[in-house]
Structures are given as structure tokens and as C-alpha cells.
Amino acid sequence: MDIRQRARFRTPRIPFLACAAAVGMLLSGCSGSVLPAGTSETSGSPAAAPAADLEPYYGQRLGWRECGVPRFECATLKAPxxxxxxxxxxxxxxVARVKATGPGKRIGSLLVNPGGPGGSAVDYLQGYAGIGYPAPVRARYDIVAIDPRGVGRSAPVECLDDKQMDAYTQTDQTPDDQTEITTLRTQYESFAAGCQKKSAAVLPHVSTVETARDMDMLRAVLGDEQLSYVGASYGTFLGATYAELFPKRVGRLVLDGAMDPSLSARELNRDQTAGFETAFQSFAADCVQHSDCPLGTTSAKGAAANLKAFFTKVDAKPLPTGDSRQLTESLATTGVIAAMYDEAAWPQLRAALRQATNGDGAGLLALADSYYERDPDGSYANLMYANAAVNCLDSPPAFASPSDVSAAVADFETASPVFGEGFAWASLNCAYWPIQASGSPHPIDAEGAAPILVVGTTRDPATPYKWAKALASQLSSGKLLTYDGDGHTAYGRGSDCVDTAVNTYLLEGTPPPANKRCR
Structure with missing residues (x-):
């Protein structure tokens, strides 16, 4: 879900977060899955019966009801x-849906997922997809969303109270000495302990594999022999995992802003560090063309140096914001990162940085709050909690200890001189997770699946383009669609070329020609 989409409804969170979903840095959704006990099918006919012990779940009926938004219906799905x-x-x-509007024969259900992990698909449907997806797609499909287990309205993971979360987001994530390292580690430990205390029952059962199995159950309950699906960011890993588990049940899958499931958590986080550097360079090159650029008007390199100096200054002396909270370095960094997801947010970032250089941190704080999904009343949604819970279960931690991070900082700073150190330390939080990871990184080929459309953006900050190329090459039926542009994800973000290619695939089942490229 890009910033434009987030502006249309109350899920301002970045759609692709991280194994290191830590203090201010929500990085890459960690990959990895294992085939769980009780799985009855990874191939065979689409209509093959589920295992006998799952028949009561697969045979349930949904009790649809109006849910406060015109034309939208909601229901509850039971799963083990x-x-x-x-x-x-x-x-x-x-679960929520908006029925096909017509004209034209209904194709079936189209499941949507905005990413995260932890983004509410129900909110995304009601705030954007159900009204904002292209009209020809909404005419022929029931657009359907399910909040993944642990997310939103589906047994949400809880960890901290709001004041604790405020402290967590303000913790220095570029520690200068052993005392600050200890403080950061303590925050990670407290976060993990809070999740275990408040969500012990659900915490071991929020993996991407389990959510993919829930999606197959929903597919059957909706009466569809095959799954049609649009997943963004982390939603691409969820979709690829589904294809791995149920290749013959794959209908039309669009994986937009793709992950590479073969990479370790450390590799993912370092790659994403480089992705944000690429996005920042694009922002900086644009910024210096404006006479009011607060980072200077000479060069992108100079802008990067000025931003780094600004972060150092705020680290030493946080800025007032007109709020009870000050703008710390961690919050300032998060505010800048939030605007990297869509070039449409660059003017807002310029204004916020200009305001901050004049001593007022309110603009950057607002960007950080939107990223953390913090409401004006100080309450937080559960996305941060679900993000960590899913990622720490899906893959072994990127680092085991602070000393491991210290040794890797230089490598991360090579990837991004501006963001590298913070991204490295943000990759530590899963080291303290109370539940051992059940997944492990590996390529996904989904042998036997129908054609799967993978979409990649060349200057995507959160899911670097090379990940889309990697996933498309791993999938036995993967077809790559490239968008040469900025921002995170491509479908529905203004490119007629991309939208036409995706719509044709969804409506006719025909993927674009090999190596199709849009600008």
C-alpha cells in the first residue's frame, strides 16, 4: 500500500515491514516457510478435498452482514x-467483501492483501481497494479481504501499552556507547516479553504458512476452485507461499513489489537498506532542484551529508514539536523513511525538513506517527506488534547479539551512508523473540502453478527491484512486469501501462509479454 493509498484511509503504515520491526525502522518482511503437519495437498486437482480433520472448517458457511460502509459486507471465518x-x-x-458491480459475467473472488506483515486487509479493502481498484476489475470480481491471524480484527497480537510504545519508538537506534546499546537491547527484550505476556496463545501461530492455509480455506468457503489474488509488498511473500503450498489451486496471482524468499533476514535487511539509499538519492536529486530545498541546492551527495548532519544534531538535542513528545533522531529518521515510499510525498518531506531546520519537529513527527499508525489520541494500532510476531516466526533472526550488529554496521553503511547504522541495529529485535522461528529462507518454484505475474519497480525502496527479478525467476510460471520508476509497488499508482497489463491478466488470464517494461 503506497502513501497515496494510505492517505485515503486509516492505514498509514508502510506496507512492507521487517524482521527488524524495531525502534523506528520497519524493514523487510522476513521470508521462509516449512510445510506444516496436516497439509494434505501441495498438488493435484484444484477441487481436491481437504484432509478429513479440516472438513468442518472448509465446509463452514459465512454469515455476511452489513458493516458500516455502503455496499460492504463483513463476516467471520473460523480456522484452527x-x-x-x-x-x-x-x-x-x-473477512470483508464488496460484490462485483457488473456489467459482465462475474469471474469470482479476488483476495487482496496490502502487505506488512500486519497491514489490515479489511481496512485496505474498505478504504481503497473496494472503491479504488480499476472499475473493470471491480465489475467482474467480488473484492475480498481477510485480516491475517494476529492482525487487525483477527485475534490481534498485543504487546505494549501506548505510553510504552511511545518510549519504544523514541529509543536511540544509532547507539553511541555501551549504555545506549544496553538501553536499545532492553527495549527489544521488553517488547518481546510484552508480546508473550499479552498474546501467548496466538503468538506461535501467526506464521505466513498458516495465513496462506487460512486463505485456501477462505477460497473454498467462497466457492472458488482457484485463488485469484493481488498482494503488495509482504503480500507477495504470502502469495508465493500460497502457490508453494497449493500450486494447482493458483488462479490469477499478482505479486506487486516482490520479495525474494530465498534470502536470509540479514540479506533482506541489508538489501532494503540499499533500496532506501536508492530512493533517497532520487529524492535528493529532485530536492536540490528546488530553491527551498532544506538540504542544499548543490548535489544529491551534499544533500545526503546535510541530512546525516541533521540527524546527528537532533540526536544531541531533540526538537520541540508542540506535542509532549520531542523529535528524537529515531523519530526524525522514521519520518524521512516514511516519505521514501512514494514520490508524491516528497514535497511534504521537503516542508517537514525545512520546518525542522528552523527548530520545529512537528512535520517530521507527523510523518513518523503515520508510519507507526499512531492516532492523534496517542493510541496505536497493532501493526507493529503483528509485524514483529510474523517476521520473527517466519525466519531466524538477522543477528544474535549486539556484538554481531556492531560487526555488521560498516557493511550496512556501505549500502547506505545515511540510513545504514540505524537499519543494522533495527535488525536485532528478533534475537530476543520468545518463540523459535518455524520458517527458513528458500527459493519458491510452485511447480505446476498457472502463470503468476510478478511486478517490480526499479527504484522501489522497500522491495528492491532485484527481488522481483529473483522471485519471477524462481517461480516455474513466473512472469515479470517491470515499472521503471520511483516508489513502492506499481499497480494502481498512476501508470496506465502497468494497470493495463495487470487488468488484462486479471480479466483475461493473459500475462504481459516476456520482459514487459513500463515507464
Whole structure:
């Protein structure tokens, strides 16, 4: 979900967060999955029956009801909390849909996921996809969303109270000495302990594999023999995982802003560090063309040096904001990162930086709050909590200790002189997670699946373009669509070329020609 889409509804969070979903830095969604016990099918006919112990779930009926938004309906799907024990405890998952509007024959259901992990698909549907997807697609598909387990309205993971979360987001993530390293580590430990205390039952069962299995159950309950799906950012990993588990049930899958599931958490986080550097260089090159650029008007290199100096200054003396909170270095960095997701936010970032250089941190704080999904009343949504819970379960941690991070900082700073140090330390939080990871990185080929459309943007900050190329090459039926441009994800963000190619695939089942490139 890009910044334009986030502006249309109350999910201002960045769609692709990280294994290191830490203090101010939400990085890459960690990859990796294992085939869980009780899985009855990874191939075969689309309509093959589920395992006997899952039949009551696959055979359930949804009780649709109006849910406060015109034309939208909501329901609750029941799923096993633990797929290895279907007769045990169940979990209730929030589902929403907007029916096909016509004209034209209905194709079926189109599931959508905005990323995260932790983004509410139901909010995304009600705030954007159900009204903002191209009219020809909405005419032929019921647009459907399910909040993944642990997310939004689906047994949400909880960890900290709002004041604790404020402290967490303000913690220095570029520690200058051992005392600050200890403080940062303590915050990670407290965050993990809070999740375990408040969400012990659901915490071991929010993996991407389990969510993919929930999606297959929903597919069956909706009456579709195959799954049609649009996933953005982390949603591409979710979609690829589904294709790995159920290749013969793959219908039309669009994976936009793709991840590379073969990479370790450390590799993902370093690659994303480089991705944000690429995005910042694009912003800086644009900024210096404006006479009011607060980072100077000479060169992108000079702008980067000035931003780094600004962060150092704020680290030493946080700025007032007109709020009870000051703008710390961590919040300032998060505010800048938030604007890297879409070039449409660059003017807002210029204004916020100009305001900050004049001693007022309110503009950058507002950007950081939108990133963290903090409401004006000081309350937080659960996205940060779900993000860590899913990522720390999906893949082993990027680093095991602060000393590991210290040794890697130089490598991360090579990837991004401006953001590298903070991204490296933000990759530490899963080291203290109370649940051992159940997934591991590996390529996904989904042998036997119908053509799968992978979309990559050349200067995407959060999911670097090389990840899209890697996923498309791994998938046995992967087809790559390239958007030569800025911002995170490409579908529905203003490129007629991209939208036409994706719409044709969704409506006719025909992927674009090999190596199709849009500008």
C-alpha cells in the first residue's frame, strides 16, 4: 500500500515491514516457510478435498452482514489455531467483501492483501481497494479481504501499552556507547516479553504458512476452485507461499513489489537498506532542484551529508514539536523513511525538513506517527506488534547479539551512508523473540502453478527491484512486469501501462509479454 493509498484511509503504515520491526525502522518482511503437519495437498486437482480433520472448517458457511460502509459486507471465518491440531482451539478471522458491480459475467473472488506483515486487509479493502481498484476489475470480481491471524480484527497480537510504545519508538537506534546499546537491547527484550505476556496463545501461530492455509480455506468457503489474488509488498511473500503450498489451486496471482524468499533476514535487511539509499538519492536529486530545498541546492551527495548532519544534531538535542513528545533522531529518521515510499510525498518531506531546520519537529513527527499508525489520541494500532510476531516466526533472526550488529554496521553503511547504522541495529529485535522461528529462507518454484505475474519497480525502496527479478525467476510460471520508476509497488499508482497489463491478466488470464517494461 503506497502513501497515496494510505492517505485515503486509516492505514498509514508502510506496507512492507521487517524482521527488524524495531525502534523506528520497519524493514523487510522476513521470508521462509516449512510445510506444516496436516497439509494434505501441495498438488493435484484444484477441487481436491481437504484432509478429513479440516472438513468442518472448509465446509463452514459465512454469515455476511452489513458493516458500516455502503455496499460492504463483513463476516467471520473460523480456522484452527494450530493446523497440527485441528480439533483443538480455533481462531476467528475477520473477512470483508464488496460484490462485483457488473456489467459482465462475474469471474469470482479476488483476495487482496496490502502487505506488512500486519497491514489490515479489511481496512485496505474498505478504504481503497473496494472503491479504488480499476472499475473493470471491480465489475467482474467480488473484492475480498481477510485480516491475517494476529492482525487487525483477527485475534490481534498485543504487546505494549501506548505510553510504552511511545518510549519504544523514541529509543536511540544509532547507539553511541555501551549504555545506549544496553538501553536499545532492553527495549527489544521488553517488547518481546510484552508480546508473550499479552498474546501467548496466538503468538506461535501467526506464521505466513498458516495465513496462506487460512486463505485456501477462505477460497473454498467462497466457492472458488482457484485463488485469484493481488498482494503488495509482504503480500507477495504470502502469495508465493500460497502457490508453494497449493500450486494447482493458483488462479490469477499478482505479486506487486516482490520479495525474494530465498534470502536470509540479514540479506533482506541489508538489501532494503540499499533500496532506501536508492530512493533517497532520487529524492535528493529532485530536492536540490528546488530553491527551498532544506538540504542544499548543490548535489544529491551534499544533500545526503546535510541530512546525516541533521540527524546527528537532533540526536544531541531533540526538537520541540508542540506535542509532549520531542523529535528524537529515531523519530526524525522514521519520518524521512516514511516519505521514501512514494514520490508524491516528497514535497511534504521537503516542508517537514525545512520546518525542522528552523527548530520545529512537528512535520517530521507527523510523518513518523503515520508510519507507526499512531492516532492523534496517542493510541496505536497493532501493526507493529503483528509485524514483529510474523517476521520473527517466519525466519531466524538477522543477528544474535549486539556484538554481531556492531560487526555488521560498516557493511550496512556501505549500502547506505545515511540510513545504514540505524537499519543494522533495527535488525536485532528478533534475537530476543520468545518463540523459535518455524520458517527458513528458500527459493519458491510452485511447480505446476498457472502463470503468476510478478511486478517490480526499479527504484522501489522497500522491495528492491532485484527481488522481483529473483522471485519471477524462481517461480516455474513466473512472469515479470517491470515499472521503471520511483516508489513502492506499481499497480494502481498512476501508470496506465502497468494497470493495463495487470487488468488484462486479471480479466483475461493473459500475462504481459516476456520482459514487459513500463515507464
Amino acid at each position: 489455531l494450530d493446523y497440527a491440531d485441528p480439533d483443538g482451539q480455533s481462531v476467528k478471522l475477520a
